[in-house]
Amino acid sequence: MLSVSEIFYSLQGEGRYAGRPSVFVRFGGCNLRCEGFGGKCDSYYAVDASFRESWGKYDTKRLIAEYEFKKPYLYADTVLTGGEPTLWFKDAEFREFAEYLAASGTLVSVETNATKEIDFGFAPFANFVYALSVKLSNSGEAKESRINPAALTSFIKHSNHFFKFVLDADMVASGKAKEEIDELKNEFGIVPQNIYCMPLGASKEELLGNAKSVFEFCVEERYCYSDRVHIRVFDKKRGV
């Protein structure tokens, strides 16, 4: 059975597809904790084991029914998020769901920390778009946990992807943001037009405290800036 924290319809608030109508399927569980992000990540309710009981248990049939129920009549993109959705990519029921999505013609983007290698020989996975939210040192995770060279190389080689780095004002001011992104760019041959930098912010106040520094950093480094529209508009409210 698949663990799903929530399914909802909204507008994508981040990254390359910001503003687009989307159905979000948030899977439960993550292989990281990212306690550097203010003690817990902004999706802690899809990560923390204490929330496990609140996750719905879905077989493929029930998941498709719920997904279709939440989807408006008109076209919408699909966002597979978490937690870490790729933890489910070997699961037979998840693969059935992926086949269903691929056949439906929806644009599927996967929000991933890019630490797990994906089977791109499975056609639906090769057609998804991957938002590679590779964690930097401000996540509080050890480098060996947050960067998997083999997985990253495979995503870059086989997928339609873009990178999404979460930065805070201190990281920009100290030069660590530039240093760490440059290191990744050089090691993996990442092109600047595929790099989005997004301000850290689980609340509107925190977002506003980081946004200007990150925006200016993007102007200077020729990167794309990604806001967090849902935080700016709804603050800490979930499922929007």
Ligand code: SF4
């Ligand atoms: S990888 Fe993402 S979902 Fe997992 S703990 Fe870190 S921020 Fe949260």
